[in-house]
Amino acid sequence: MKTHAIIPIFIPHAGCPHDCVFCNQKAITARTEIPTVDDAEDTILRHLATIRKNPDIRTVEIAFYGGSFTAIPLEQQASWLALAQKYKQEGLVDKIHLSTRPDCITQPVLEQLAAYGADIIELGVQSFDGEVLRRAARGHDAAVVFRAAEMIRQYGFQLGIQLMTGLPGDSYEKCIQSAEQTIRVAPEIARIYPTVIIRDTALFHMYEAGQYQPPDLMETVRTVKDMYRKLTGAGIQVIRVGLKSTDLIRNGDGTVVGGYHPAFRQLVESEIAREDLETQLAGETEGEVRFRAHPASFSNMIGHRKKNRIYFKEHYPGLNIRYQQDPAIPPGAYHVAWLTEQGEV
Numbered sequence: 001m002k003t004h005a006i007i008p009i010f011i012p013h014a015g016c017p018h019d020c021v022f023c024n025q026k027a028i029t030a031r032t033e034i035p036t037v038d039d040a041e042d043t044i045l046r047h048l049a050t051i052r053k054n055p056d057i058r059t060v061e062i063a064f065y066g067g068s069f070t071a072i073p074l075e076q077q078a079s080w081l082a083l084a085q086k087y088k089q090e091g092l093v094d095k096i097h098l099s100t101r102p103d104c105i106t107q108p109v110l111e112q113l114a115a116y117g118a119d120i121i122e123l124g125v126q127s128f129d130g131e132v133l134r135r136a137a138r139g140h141d142a143a144v145v146f147r148a149a150e151m152i153r154q155y156g157f158q159l160g161i162q163l164m165t166g167l168p169g170d171s172y173e174k175c176i177q178s179a180e181q182t183i184r185v186a187p188e189i190a191r192i193y194p195t196v197i198i199r200d201t202a203l204f205h206m207y208e209a210g211q212y213q214p215p216d217l218m219e220t221v222r223t224v225k226d227m228y229r230k231l232t233g234a235g236i237q238v239i240r241v242g243l244k245s246t247d248l249i250r251n252g253d254g255t256v257v258g259g260y261h262p263a264f265r266q267l268v269e270s271e272i273a274r275e276d277l278e279t280q281l282a283g284e285t286e287g288e289v290r291f292r293a294h295p296a297s298f299s300n301m302i303g304h305r306k307k308n309r310i311y312f313k314e315h316y317p318g319l320n321i322r323y324q325q326d327p328a329i330p331p332g333a334y335h336v337a338w339l340t341e342q343g344e345v
């Protein structure tokens, strides 16, 4: 049941002086109008009309995505923020959310965001590894993330961290270290995006020249799964894993050359389910067993295209497994129960 709605206001590349190798925002900005305040208000009203029809929605956010919001001149930021604040003051919106670069966090920026009632600041960090940041042409180091996070905390904003996997020079170990550094920063929310190669980016040209190869899909799933476990284990809510198709549409013509899977989150969550179930089997290979999950997690337990069912059938032919839904089990947890002569254990 969807209880949280986001009204996205997409501000392409505006204000961003950088050219990260994976980003095609500049090309989009060249052919996409930056929304005016009126455009943004139309977007808000359109979304609110739909949101009102859904009585389950309890939290509504206006989110400024794309580009680097706080790199835009302060007066321009103020005009969009004033609009969002108006809807917040009218009680139609609960939170104002924005994403930006860690090196675009300054005292005047935070003062203004606080004055307009912004709530959540997400930092596009991508990696905490110096070489990965350099090869991605991020134009900042990891130290700036700690400074920015500290300042954001002092103002009482909620913090989000966005990480990427599979950038040039990246590795499983570096991704895990980035997750560990994220835990040190202690954001409330995080997102993990596997690198996607989009046509006409520097990364695309590197790929064409044979200088970059995206990691294998299942290798990426395992990396992201271990990052996800670390982050959620530390109490950080991972609000997104992988790009959605709508993100790609926003990314211009959506021409993706590699690194994208439409069900990536499910691949990661299914892998977690398989591991958790297998751990509970504790090496037992025979018997009558029930695998149970909350209805919301049932498809993850089965796996994308029944991958987990197939896996257990092939690897545990001596087990008679039934897959069951159980609303009493928390979403994201997977339980194994054995049927014995004494009953269920």
Ligand code: SF4
Residues within 6 Å of the ligand: 013, 016, 017, 018, 019, 020, 023, 024, 025, 066, 067, 068, 101, 124
């Ligand atoms: S900072 Fe963000 S908007 Fe700017 S080039 Fe990099 S990814 Fe694109």
